Amino acid sequence: MLARSMGLASDNLVGVEMVIPSGKQGAEVIQIDENNHADLLWACRGGGGGNFGIATSFTFKIRPISTVTIYEATWGSADWQHVSELLSVWQSLTPSADDQLGSVFNANSQKDGTITSSGLFIGSQETPLRQLLQPLFGIGTPKVTIQTMPYLDAWLHFAAPPDPPRPDKFSSVWVYDAFPPEALETVHRFLANAPISQANIWCLSWGGEVSRIPTDATAFYHRDAQFYMEWDSPWTNDTEEGPATAWVEQFREALQPYVNGSYINVPDRSITDLRVYYGDNLARLQEVKRMYDPENVFHFEQSIPLT
Ligand SMILES: Cc1cc2nc3c(=O)[nH]c(=O)nc-3n(C[C@H](O)[C@H](O)[C@H](O)COP(=O)(O)OP(=O)(O)OC[C@H]3O[C@@H](n4cnc5c(N)ncnc54)[C@H](O)[C@@H]3O)c2cc1C
Known part of the structure; x- marks a missing residue:
């Protein structure tokens, strides 16, 4: 963040x-x-x-860093129908916001029904942060909390204990141009039809300092994206492995017209050309x-x- x-x-x-x-x-x-x-x-x-x-x-x-303001918004099943609209508004607000803001958008499958957005703003400006995100908070009836605290407390707050190990398939992409309506519809469709309820997407706003460093100045290439998106599906018994991995791979295929590359920290063995990671x-x-x-x-x- x-x-x-x-x-x-x-x-x-x-x-x-x-x-x-x-x-x-x-x-x-x-x-x-x-x-x-x-x-x-x-x-x-x-x-x-x-x-x-x-x-x-x-x-x-x-x-140096001292005080930060963190926010968390959670939408329940009754609001899941707004998933495309929420992602659309989130992508229009957060990658172009003040550099002090880092923001996450996380939507679980329709079966699970939960959508969250959370983030961190450097400084103690609760009111400007609420105003900036109001277009997002105004959709449906989210539970919203905004709190100012020392950075270390925020770090401890977000550093959730790791999930117990479980079989899972991840994949990831960089979204260089904001998702058009057809891409938002694709995201909606895959989350609505996910075979496993814990399947989800996780997006992180990009830009700011990351994008001011030239793409060849370091080995890290994907600097010009608006945001990062990863999705995954775990499974618990062997019969679920096939549907879960197929969902992740088909989702990747369906997103291709709208996205670029992938993140090496989320290695996906269906990727055979390493330029996808390193450009x-x-x-x-x-x-x-x-x-x-x-x-x-x-x-x-x-x-x-x-x-
Ligand atoms: C639940 C989960 C959440 C994650 N969240 C994030 C996230 O928010 N942001 C993010 O960037 N990534 C995230 N990742 C990805 C993770 O950070 C990367 O996979 C990272 O490479 C893990 O490093 P490691 O050393 O712990 O893992 P390893 O799997 O041990 O190592 C990864 C690679 O680095 C090599 N390696 C390990 N130690 C060394 C060393 N000392 N010297 C040289 N090479 C070494 C290994 O051989 C391997 O190729 C997440 C992964 C999981 C499972």
């Missing part, structure tokens, strides 16, 4: 200690920063996970891979290939 004001966590990465392969069997520890192995620092800012070596220490630029930065990531891991010691299903 701070990305629009402070950039990505990886934009604030200034140093890494890494164990890299050396020769056929060996390893060496290197210190990476802007002056040493700068190409590897570039790669670690968005493309590092498991591809080049083992990171043993990260150094981040830190930024035009893939070629440079491969150069860095050839330089630091020419034997491809670090490889997995969707790792950066040598060529």
